[in-house]
Amino acid sequence: AQSVTQLDSQVPVFEEAPVELRCNYSSSVSVYLFWYVQYPNQGLQLLLKYLSGSTLVKGINGFEAEFNKSQTSFHLRKPSVHISDTAEYFCAVISPLYDSGTYKYIFGTGTRLKVLA
């Protein structure tokens, strides 16, 4: 079965410093990978996605992620964070599991990014 592991439950970082949020997945088939951001008491918003092609994916708010097939990773990075980036970040993979032919998202448990002044 496919799974997603976010290795860090919380990541504190000072403003204007770089950050990397780690995500590893397990899968024996091709996958689609996503990062979502959730601000307090809000829904999730899509940051970026990898479907195919270039392994470096750029998203909104200056974030980017790199798909590494050999390491089964999809780490999220930002070169310089702002206070407003404080939020929870979820990595997700799509798995074609259901017999109905639809796709199922498998979400990681989330990483809380806390940007400090």
Add this chain to the structure above:
Amino acid sequence: DGGITQSPKYLFRKEGQNVTLSCEQNLNHDAMYWYRQDPGQGLRLIYYSQIVNDFQKGDIAEGYSVSREKKESFPLTVTSAQKNPTAFYLCASSPNELPGVGGYTFGSGTRLTVV
């Protein structure tokens, strides 16, 4: 602007009561989903629907029920059979072509508390 509206934002339920959470979208999406979010557990799929008048159980459907009478609406009922309903509930939608591959659109959630 197109989007998903969840209501109410906060909901309190007495033990033994059924409550219904509303989810409406004007994105013309075929597929709709309900997730439950608990601290440290990520999101877990409760129910999903790919088309009107059809829906499927997700991973944690026990104690919940849904209906899909209109394309725009996918209400979730939390029944008294759900033993631990206190959680944050998120509704999402996506186009049906390769559903979810383009990413989900999420509502802003309903926080349900049992009192």
